[in-house]
Amino acid sequence: MIDTSNTVNRVIQYAEPGTTKTQIAELPVEQPGPGQVLVRLSYSGVCHTDYGFCTLKFNNLPIPTPKGQIGGHEGVGQIIALGEGVETPAIGSKVGIKYAADACLSCSNCLEGGETSCSFVKVSGYLTPGTFxxxxxxxxxxxxxxxxxxxxxxAAPLMCGGVTVYAALKRVALRNGDWVVVTGAGGGIGHLxxxxxxxxxxRVLALDAGPKKSxxxxxxxDEFVDFMAHGSSEDLISTVKTLTGGGAKTVLMCSSSNKAYAQAIPMLGFRGSLCCLGVPEGENVPIEGAKVTALIDLELSIFAIKTGNRREAKEALELAARGLVxxxxxxxxxxxxxxxSSDTVSNPSDNLRF
Structure with missing residues (x-):
């Protein structure tokens, strides 16, 4: 265990929620309580969800993000102290901290693997101090x-972005050779x-603006489509369906654009699935193009996912350790x-160094 009695904890706080203004503060280093570990963080990824928490863009939250909150949920570092009753992970272990800082692990949602939708979930960087x-x-x-x-x-961006897309692909029971359309493919989540x-x-069709092609x-x-080069949604959809041989098996919505959501359903082929990942800011807009007859005719599915659970996080990191991601x-x-945050972190991820 490392003595932190004379050490200060430099943190980034949301200075004025509703804006991107932040402030650096120096706080005492807290000691871990029962069941806790103290992690000396090296890096934290910056997720678009952090931007949403900071700027109060999400209307579905029960209360606004409090002033002075420490944001972040993509942290990686090393354990330096153990609380009472903790035997593993050991001091010195390298670990990551995710969107869900903790969950009850015994409610019906948790037992189904939906830990991020636990009724008692603690969300890093929202009401629970995060990884900044x-x-x-x-x-x-x-x-x-x-x-x-x-x-x-x-590893830091994998703790949310990587885990999320991996969990989504597992849920659609992806098969070898299936076509996956990735919207916002050149961004922080999309590139993963x-x-x-x-x-x-x-097989992957990447959908983004032309400069992201290379x-x-x-x-x-396998294919790239510049959505800005098509004069109409119908033309764009037709191009995607031609390249995927009649429609994709999965559309991963890594974009939060309402227009992109409206174009997604017609891009699907038989028994295709639309996975909602990107969270539109402000007013919730219904997904257009999802006519019941179209859903029935092609036996389509629409589902959403916040991010993955503990097992999916472990598997996602193992794939990266093998050099595949x-x-x-x-x-x-x-x-x-x-x-x-002012740049909205719309492209390959930023990491903060501590």
């Missing part, structure tokens, strides 16, 4: 082991979705978070 800090307390049972050899900075889909044997193809996408990121200082 140097020292973070976490439930020992809920940290994720980081495989040996995996780049710590690169391309790689996880390829690692699981899919990046997406370089990640392994690699995060593309920029490392920035803590003081840069306001600028990073």
């Amino acid at each position: 800090q140097q020292y973070c307390l976490s439930a020992a049972r809920y940290v994720t082991p980081i495989p040996d050899g995996l780049d710590l900075a690169g 979705a391309i790689q996880y889909a390829k690692a699981l044997g899919a 990046f997406c193809i370089g990640l392994g996408a 690699k995060s593309h990121y920029q490392v920035r200082k803590m003081e840069d978070l306001t600028k990073v």
